[in-house]
Amino acid sequence: MSNQDLELVSVTKRYGETVAVDAINYRFKSDSYTCLLGPSGCGKSSTLRMIAGHESVSDGSIVLDGRDISVLPPAQRGTAMMFQNYALFPHLSVLDNVAFSLKMKGVDTAKRHGEARDMLALVDLTDFADRLPDQLSGGQQQRVALARALITRPQVLLLDEPLSALDPFLRIRMRGELRKLQKELGISFIHVTHGQDEALALADDIIVMNNAVIEQAGPARDVFNAPQTKFVAQFMGGHNVIALPDGHFAIRADAVAVTAPTKGAVEGNVTAVEYQGTHVSVSARITGDQDVLALIPDTTFFANPHNPGDRIGLHWDASNQHKLIA
The missing domain is CATH 3.40.50.300 (P-loop containing nucleotide triphosphate hydrolases)
Structure with a gap:
């Protein structure tokens, strides 16, 4: 140094x-x-x-x-x-x-x-x-x-x-x-x-x-x-903070995919949809009254659009789950 x-x-x-x-x-x-x-x-x-x-x-x-x-x-x-x-x-x-x-x-x-x-x-x-x-x-x-x-x-x-x-x-x-x-x-x-x-x-x-x-x-x-705490993950934006049985995890919103409800998906109800140009922001409420945000490329979203009230499946790869220490 x-x-x-x-x-x-x-x-x-x-x-x-x-x-x-x-x-x-x-x-x-x-x-x-x-x-x-x-x-x-x-x-x-x-x-x-x-x-x-x-x-x-x-x-x-x-x-x-x-x-x-x-x-x-x-x-x-x-x-x-x-x-x-x-x-x-x-x-x-x-x-x-x-x-x-x-x-x-x-x-x-x-x-x-x-x-x-x-x-x-x-x-x-x-x-x-x-x-x-x-x-x-x-x-x-x-x-x-x-x-x-x-x-x-x-x-x-x-x-x-x-x-x-x-x-x-x-x-x-x-x-x-x-x-x-x-x-x-x-x-x-x-x-x-x-x-x-x-x-x-x-x-x-x-x-x-x-x-x-x-x-x-x-x-x-x-x-x-790699945010270390819930505060950093939420303040930096672009992340979901989700409580799972083995702790709290940060998951980037652009790593979340949206489909129809399917086996193996986390199911939720769409609460808001917002067009943001290159992406569409989809907010959903899952069990435990937790909110999950997905940022979907606009072409992907409009090929299979969803509206508030729709039941959807949310998917993300386990490698995109980042465990928080606090």
């Missing part, structure tokens, strides 16, 4: 009697894109803000490049944070917004503007240097905020729900730009989101948080394909 990795060592955050982050441990790889994922109030934003230095650490330490940065002010940590609302100065040009942190460090005008233009070229905004923020689209404002964070040459870029203010089409486009930028720069990006699709699209590694602790962490594909 590189000594440039960022490591959380028993990091805890308390607000009075409330424990927002409870003694979490994690090592972020120095050239990876990591998403902190979880519902509101799980501790992910508090974790990001502690790394940035915008929240104090109640217990534990944050180590970057072999030194404890948890006692340092934000500007001395080797991190930079891009805020959810971008926090651009409305009266400054794009160029001066990007160059602002260098101005605060006393860098002369020519040098800081030169570096700011390099950053604007990196985010493809060279032609917008003289505009004011309110003359830009949401996506362009986001790229200005990125350039402003990156001009400090951080070892770690922290992103607090950076796509939430964008419309769905632009959000998808910006995902690609963030991913491309991280690979070009070769630094660690740590991105807070509550969107499972966003995390899967962006992340090398996903940390799923719940109730102030890390519920599961690892490569994005592993977290999705």
